[in-house]
Amino acid sequence: MSELLTIGEVSRRSGVAASALRFYEERDLINSERAGSGHRRYPRPVLRRIAFIVFAQRVGLTLDEIGEELAKLPPDRAPTRRDWSRLSSKWTGRIDERIEELERLKAGLTECIGCGCLSLDRCRMANPDDRAAARGPGPRYWIGDAP
Numbered sequence: 001m002s003e004l005l006t007i008g009e010v011s012r013r014s015g016v017a018a019s020a021l022r023f024y025e026e027r028d029l030i031n032s033e034r035a036g037s038g039h040r041r042y043p044r045p046v047l048r049r050i051a052f053i054v055f056a057q058r059v060g061l062t063l064d065e066i067g068e069e070l071a072k073l074p075p076d077r078a079p080t081r082r083d084w085s086r087l088s089s090k091w092t093g094r095i096d097e098r099i100e101e102l103e104r105l106k107a108g109l110t111e112c113i114g115c116g117c118l119s120l121d122r123c124r125m126a127n128p129d130d131r132a133a134a135r136g137p138g139p140r141y142w143i144g145d146a147p
């Protein structure tokens with residue numbers, strides 16, 4: 001497919017601001033061609049790469065990690081379903097970790113998270129005298145330690 005899109009069209013279709021698209025391009029996460037006018041033109045498959053970037057960021061991957069993943073895609077053709085499958089298999093574990101974190105966060109809104117604040121009535125039971133601090137910094141029960 002050779003259809004080329006302007007940066008405005010890509011922005012509208014992807015929901016990503018043109019400034020962010022230019023930033024992604026500076027980071028070599030996406031590529032454009034230059035029209036005779038010098039304006040950027042993107043091949044339509046870039047939309048899938050942008051969706052990948054946006055969701056990978058939500059999962060918690062850094063731009064460097066995303067770049068490493070995208071570099072595994074074939075440079076000379078639009079990635080196939082199989083190419084994407086290979087990529088997503090690597091971050092399934094990351095998604096599972098994120099789901100667990102979010103579930104702990106959700107529960108942590110009403111439960112003691114072992115953060116050292118000792119401000120809830122439940123902290124006296126779950127974290128007496130800030131016992132959780134012995135395990136390290138941060139909200140210990142929220143990041144995975146059992147109360």
Ligand code: FES
Binds near residue numbers: 115117122127
């Ligand atoms: S919520 Fe902070 S120590 Fe319990």
